[in-house]
Amino acid sequence: MFEDDPIGDLPAATLCHLLRGAAGNVQPDDDGGPDADEALLIHKKRGVGSGQWVGPGGKVEPGETVRECVIREVREEVGIDVLDPEKVGVFVYRSDDWDAVIHVFRATEYAGTPEETEEADPRWFPVDDIPFDEMWQTDREWLPNVLDGGTFRGRFVYSDGEPQEVSLETGVTPSV
Numbered sequence: 001m002f003e004d005d006p007i008g009d010l011p012a013a014t015l016c017h018l019l020r021g022a023a024g025n026v027q028p029d030d031d032g033g034p035d036a037d038e039a040l041l042i043h044k045k046r047g048v049g050s051g052q053w054v055g056p057g058g059k060v061e062p063g064e065t066v067r068e069c070v071i072r073e074v075r076e077e078v079g080i081d082v083l084d085p086e087k088v089g090v091f092v093y094r095s096d097d098w099d100a101v102i103h104v105f106r107a108t109e110y111a112g113t114p115e116e117t118e119e120a121d122p123r124w125f126p127v128d129d130i131p132f133d134e135m136w137q138t139d140r141e142w143l144p145n146v147l148d149g150g151t152f153r154g155r156f157v158y159s160d161g162e163p164q165e166v167s168l169e170t171g172v173t174p175s176v
């Protein structure tokens, strides 16, 4: 799937999908995945994807691991500390103005309460009522699976803001 992409040469970025149950904590369901009621999204105020709902995250800085990046970005954007980031997916994103390899994490344990910042307005959404119409179009291809405990890798090529190529493989173990 990634044969055409010099993955090591592309800028890296992260996304985090935080889950909570009705009682706050998340227990495993029958399949061993998280049995969550709600997922945290941010309404992004600036940068790539501003004006849309998206998981918190951002660009990996020089000398930083993707895991360090996702913890830093969630803290900067919504003011909480993620305790158990689990890498569950990776995708190549290509567009007219920004190419990247994006590492997707899921987490169920964190410290603090999400707060609005200059970058982001956070809100918990029911996992069966995610605002896909106000998100990156290809997120609807993989996010339900991630919220349900799955893993994936993908490649999404956009032009003029519209997806032109969509490749997706689920049930893979993403390398970190």
Ligand SMILES: Nc1nc2c([nH]c(=O)n2[C@H]2C[C@H](O)[C@@H](COP(=O)(O)OP(=O)(O)OP(=O)(O)O)O2)c(=O)[nH]1
Pocket (backbone or CB within 6 Å): 013, 014, 015, 046, 047, 048, 049, 054, 055, 056, 057, 058, 059, 060, 093, 098, 100, 102, 136, 138, 139, 156
């Ligand atoms: N959900 C989703 N997020 C995407 C897609 N493509 C894409 O680049 N992103 C995300 C990955 C990063 O979290 C974010 C781009 O980084 P950013 O602009 O937020 O980076 P940053 O916080 O470091 O911002 P800055 O300092 O450069 O302003 O966009 C996509 O197709 N779906």
